[in-house]
Amino acid sequence: ILNVEQSPQSLHVQEGDSTNFTCSFPSSNFYALHWYRWETAKSPEALFVMTLNGDEKKKGRISATLNTKEGYSYLYIKGSQPEDSATYLCAFFGGTSYGKLTFGQGTILTVHP
Amino acid sequence: GAVVSQHPSWVICKSGTSVKIECRSLDFQATTMFWYRQFPKQSLMLMATSNEGSKATYEQGVEKDKFLINHASLTLSTLTVTSAHPEDSSFYICSARYDDRASYEQYFGPGTRLTVT
Numbered sequence: 001i002l003n004v005e006q007s008p009q010s011l012h013v014q015e016g017d018s019t020n021f022t023c024s025f026p027s028s029n030f031y032a033l034h035w036y037r038w039e040t041a042k043s044p045e046a047l048f049v050m051t052l053n054g055d056e057k058k059k060g061r062i063s064a065t066l067n068t069k070e071g072y073s074y075l076y077i078k079g080s081q082p083e084d085s086a087t088y089l090c091a092f093f094g095g096t097s098y099g100k101l102t103f104g105q106g107t108i109l110t111v112h113p
Numbered sequence: 114g115a116v117v118s119q120h121p122s123w124v125i126c127k128s129g130t131s132v133k134i135e136c137r138s139l140d141f142q143a144t145t146m147f148w149y150r151q152f153p154k155q156s157l158m159l160m161a162t163s164n165e166g167s168k169a170t171y172e173q174g175v176e177k178d179k180f181l182i183n184h185a186s187l188t189l190s191t192l193t194v195t196s197a198h199p200e201d202s203s204f205y206i207c208s209a210r211y212d213d214r215a216s217y218e219q220y221f222g223p224g225t226r227l228t229v230t
Contacts, residue, residue, distance in 0.1 A: 004156075032216055043117065044206075046218035089157070099213060100147070105156040 002026055004092045006104035013080050014112050020076045021107040023090030027071035031094035034101060035064055035075055038087040047075075047088075080111040115141045117209050119222030126197055126229055134192045134225045136207030142187035143209035147219065148180075151204040160205075163190050197229040 005024045013019050025033060032051045038044040048057040053068040061078045077084055087108050091101035116139040126132050136146060145164055149157040161182050163169040169182035179201075181193040190209075194201050206224035210217055 034218060036218075036221075041223065043223045044208075044221040045114075046220070049216050049218050051216050099145075100159055100162060101219065102159075103149075103156040105154070 002092060002102040004090065004102050004104040006088075006090055006107050008107060009105065010108040010110070012110045012112065015080060015082060017080050017111075018076065018078045019080055019109065020074050021088065021109075023073045023075070023104055025071050025073070025090070025092040025102075025104075026094075027069060029094045030068045030071075030092075032092075033066055033068075033073050034091040034093065035073070036089040036091065038089055038106070039085075044089060077109070080109075082111045082113050085109055085111045115139075115209075115211070115220040117207065117220045117222040119207055119225055121225060122223060123226040124228070126227070128198055128229055129196055131193055131195045132197055132227060134194075134205055134207075134227075136190045136192070136209070136222050138188045138209045138211075138220070141209075141211045141220075143190075144187075144211055144213055146184060146190040146207060146209045148182060148190070148192050149206045149208070151206065151224075157206065160192075194227065197227070199229045202227055202229045 007022050035047040036044040048064045050066040055066040063076045066073045087106040089106045091103045118137045120135045148160045160175045161169045161171045163182050163184035165184050165187045171177045184190040208219040208221045210219045
């Protein structure tokens with residue numbers, strides 16, 4: 001069973017704060033690490049798909065880094081806004097489950113005005 | 114971006130009845146569709162993987178006779194929960210992708226909340 005862990009489970013920040021959270025995954029047989037944002041009552045939306053060690057990706061105020069050797073990825077949000085409130089999921093693609101995503105339990109972010 | 118719809122968004126049914134959930138890729142042809150289940154405060158758990166025209170591949174511990182999956186076309190997959198019981202009450206969500214490479218994301222439907230009374 002693949003172990004994908006996200007921390008913290010939940011996070012409350014004030015508008016304008018910058019924040020980050022972590023996804024840890026198996027460091028062997030790595031193919032890709034996916035990040036999704038899931039707003040209540042909507043479909044999870046893909047943020048990033050990261051495949052290379054040392055990869056850094058950015059979309060607006062959100063960025064992510066990847067370390068496949070030690071098995072972790074960070075997601076950063078700069079200057080959080082209330083509309084960033086959502087559950088952020090990471091998913092590991094690889095290992096013996098090639099072709100399938102194994103999800104972490106998510107980090108619930110609440111940004112207070 | 115690619116859009117996946119799921120219907121119904123919520124359903125209440127009586128114990129012993131069957132419920133069908135549809136998952137459609139609206140603007141692309143999906144090589145593969147996935148069905149997940151989510152229990153409260155837990156991660157998305159993959160139930161099965163389906164490819165058009167072939168039998169679904171179920172994850173360990175998922176009863177294939179209880180959760181029937183039909184992938185009739187490149188844009189439609191259905192999940193039927195047969196003889197539903199209260200313990201089947203959960204959130205079910207599908208996803209689809211048009212490329213099986215690791216670098217391609219999955220596109221999710223909005224999910225279906227099933228309550229069995």
